[in-house]
Amino acid sequence: MKKMYLNCITIILYIVIALVITPASAFANEGDQKAEGSGFSYKVIYPENQHNKVGYFDLRMNPGQKQTAVIQLSNSSDKEVIIDIGLNSTKTNSNGVLENGPSSLEKDASLKYDFADIVKGKESVVVPPKQTIDYNIEITMPDSSFDGVISGGIYMIERNQESEKQDGMIKNKYAYLIGMLLTETDTEIKPDLTLNKVYADLKNYRNSIIIDFSNTKPAYLDDMTVDVQIMGEKSDEVLYDTKQTKMRMAPNSKIKFPVSMNGDKMEPGNYRAHILVTAKTGEKWEWEQKFTITNEEADKFNQEDVSLLQENRINWQLILMIIFIVLILIIIIYLIVRTLNKKKEKKRIKNKKKTNKIKKK
Incomplete structure (x- = not known):
């Protein structure tokens, strides 16, 4: 009898452990992602007042100066490309990273000369198939001279790009960002x-x-x-x-x-x-x-x-699982007790019959 009870308890424990610790399987399709890039390319046309040989505009300006900077935009595809363009002042995000693209970051009260007020250009352009066009950026410097730097960026993205899943992978949107620095003097200004x-x-x-x-x-x-x-x-x-x-x-x-x-x-x-x-x-x-x-x-x-x-948050899934396990345990215990009682009853009846036979003899 003790052995039967031990076997029953062991079976119950196996059931409980299997129900509680078996994890749900998760499957994900992964594969190599190839960056196809945007439908256009660009080239910075450096003017004579480019101050340093870098990959962005670094222009030495004068008070009140007006100038047109040029970026060449090329479309190598068979369809026209619409490019949306933003001219943004440089800001600092919460991670201490400089943001030259579109952002909701606030301007600082100390910003006297905003890049977005000084540098102007079309918000979008159309580049015909297999052609290259000039994108003109109009710069108008403040009349008052200043020391330090005015910093910003030119953000360019092809319109109607779609971020969609293809074969289980995400096809990203692509954009270009070109920095622009405007200075008038070499006077060193320290941050504060x-x-x-x-x-x-x-x-x-x-x-x-x-x-x-x-x-x-x-x-x-x-x-x-x-x-x-x-x-x-x-x-x-x-x-x-x-x-x-x-x-x-x-x-x-x-x-x-x-x-x-x-x-x-x-x-x-x-x-x-x-x-x-x-x-x-x-x-x-x-x-x-x-x-x-x-x-x-x-x-x-x-x-x-x-x-x-x-x-x-109430974990209803866990609660339902616990209720399910408890119900299974109750049913198992009920069946075990019922089986044992039946065996006891059969044994009692059998013993009673034996006793009656002995008495008759």
């Missing part, structure tokens, strides 16, 4: 950073503290390191910290540098941030900034934080 504010927000739908600071000078800041610690207002215990190296800042641009809360629930209260920014050339900026997270902010961001939502 100013802290704007520290506040709570979401970054990639996760609770974060944002360090908002600006480079207020018309000069690049290269090889920048940002080191931040977040503490309570009256405590030296570091709650959250982050350090990032090899960053850059564009001239007269701002950065919203995020400090992740590592999936923690945002708690309202008073805090302070210690911020250290250094550059390889020796520049150093250090700030201590108090900030407050309100009850409304904490509630709002906690409700939108995807990591918290995943933790709080």
